[in-house]
Amino acid sequence: MTETVPVPTLPEALILIDYFGIAVFAVSGALLAAERRQTLVTFIFFAVVTGVGGGTIRDLLIGAPVFWMHTNSTLLICFAAALLVWIASRHRFAGQALLWFDAAGLAAYATYGAAKALGWGVAPVPAFAMGAITACAGGIIRDVLAGEPSILMRPELYVTAAALAAGLFVALSLLGVSLPLAALLAAVAGFALRGLAIARGWSLPAYRD
Numbered sequence: 001m002t003e004t005v006p007v008p009t010l011p012e013a014l015i016l017i018d019y020f021g022i023a024v025f026a027v028s029g030a031l032l033a034a035e036r037r038q039t040l041v042t043f044i045f046f047a048v049v050t051g052v053g054g055g056t057i058r059d060l061l062i063g064a065p066v067f068w069m070h071t072n073s074t075l076l077i078c079f080a081a082a083l084l085v086w087i088a089s090r091h092r093f094a095g096q097a098l099l100w101f102d103a104a105g106l107a108a109y110a111t112y113g114a115a116k117a118l119g120w121g122v123a124p125v126p127a128f129a130m131g132a133i134t135a136c137a138g139g140i141i142r143d144v145l146a147g148e149p150s151i152l153m154r155p156e157l158y159v160t161a162a163a164l165a166a167g168l169f170v171a172l173s174l175l176g177v178s179l180p181l182a183a184l185l186a187a188v189a190g191f192a193l194r195g196l197a198i199a200r201g202w203s204l205p206a207y208r209d
Contacts, residue, residue, distance in 0.1 A: 014115050014116075014179060020105075022078065025101075026081035026082065027084070027101045029050030029138075030043045030044075031085055033047075044082040047082035049142060050141070050142040051078040052068050053137050053141040054109055058130050061130065062116070062120045064116070096198060099198050100195075103191055105135070107165045107188070107194065109131075110131040110163075110187075110190055111131065111165050111166065113130050113133065113166065114131030114170050117131065118173060127166075128170045131169065132159060132163050132166050156197040156203045157194065164190050165191075168182075169182050172185060
């Protein structure tokens with residue numbers, strides 16, 4: 001007789017952050033397809049890959065069921081995001097929209113990824129790493145498939161912003177701060193750092209021989 005492993009439950013506020021992260025990352029994937037003037041099928045493909053990529057890698061690493069395999073809502077969010085970008089006027093997404101949607105998803109997903117890892121009994125330092133991976137992997141997969149220079153290889157702060165959100169959430173959780181408040185503070189901090197990097201071109205010093 002096999003034992004069933006109880007699935008940890010997270011507060012509703014964190015679930016909402018997860019859905020938000022999926023939605024904005026899916027929009028960012030569809031926006032890249034829009035910039036390349038692709039078909040609706042490609043819009044949906046990029047929305048799905050970007051929306052679920054980081055979370056899929058996280059779940060495989062922490063031993064959790066892959067989150068989008070047991071619910072319809074995740075893929076429906078990605079489909080809706082792709083359709084929204086397809087239907088809306090291209091001018092509504094002019095300028096740096098892709099970067100800002102990506103920044104919002106980065107902060108939300110880093111926070112949720114760290115929270116889920118902690119909920120599954122992962123130690124604090126690996127949980128911090130899972131938050132960063134959750135946040136960054138989807139965008140990296142999107143860029144590689146599109147033949148774009150990966151955001152990981154650009155000079156402005158990106159992984160650092162995800163690391164801030166994930167690390168701050170883990171630290172606040174260990175200090176006993178309520179999970180919804182810790183998530184809110186962490187997500188805002190990560191988004192603020194990434195937003196400043198976009199607006200002001202902030203970057204870490206590069207290696208010099």
